[in-house]
Amino acid sequence: MIKTTDQLYRLIELKAVPKRIVSLVPSITELLYDLGLEEEAVGITPYCIKPPHWGKEKTILGGPQGVDFDRINQIQPNIIFVSKEENAKEEIAQLMESYPVWVADCKNLDDAADMILTIGEITDRQYKANQLVHDILNNFQQNCFSHRGRVVYLIWKDPWMTINKMTFISDILKRCGFENAIEGKEESYPVISLKAIQEIEAEYVFLSTEPYPFNDKHVNQLRKVLPGKEVKLVDGEMCSWYGSHLLKVPAYFKQLS
Secondary structure: OEEEEOOOOOEEEEOOOOOOEEEOOHHHHHHHHHOOOOOOEEEEOOOOOOOOOHHHHOEEOEOOOOEOHHHHHHHOOOEEEEEOOOOOHHHHHHHHOOOOEEEEOOOOHHHHHHHHHHHHHHOOOHHHHHHHHHHHHHHHHHOOOOOOEEEEEEOEOOOOEOOOOOOHHHHHHHHOOEEEOOOOOOOOOOEOOHHHHHHOOOOEEEEEOOOOOOOHHHHHHHHHHOOOOEEEEEOHHHHHOOOHHHHHHHHHHHHOO
């Protein structure tokens, strides 16, 4: 019997090390691959794009919102990994009625490290998980970023949406030298106007490539209406994926100029 808790402090009990794993979170799917769980991972979402070949080899289960419950029932997983933020609350509750469900809720780098270690314990990949966390934390410690400026980080358009300081993205930005300029917002992802962005004291405006697919066209458009602010396109995976992808983050921000 394996007993563990998820990041909502729920007790999870498993009869044995899981051999049929479902991940409904792209960053956790990549983590499973890097932990060497090629055979054990049997179901993923169409948004789980890393590793690329799993999209052809694994059962695609819909989602992260819009889960294909019939396919999950066919697979009969031993455990399902979901995210409080990324997966629909109602669907998580429905999955919990039939399967062990481990819920991730990462608000900072420390939470991500704990998640990686716990998944390593659950899947009997403790050594790889420990090494991965060591390397991730070491990378951040060795790249001590000086203060690089204040930033408004945009994740959506129509309406424009940003992030508050309690989010995982904000923590990563801070560790890489950027101060989130959004103050005092109760919502994790508040709506913001262009006028408000113009008035905020910030050197940078970052446009994330996910969840909204911002591109160079949007960068050029905003540069015209946000004089005095440096508008940049940033890789959303580098800012929001909280699994093994974190290994690449310090080097990415180091070259971001």
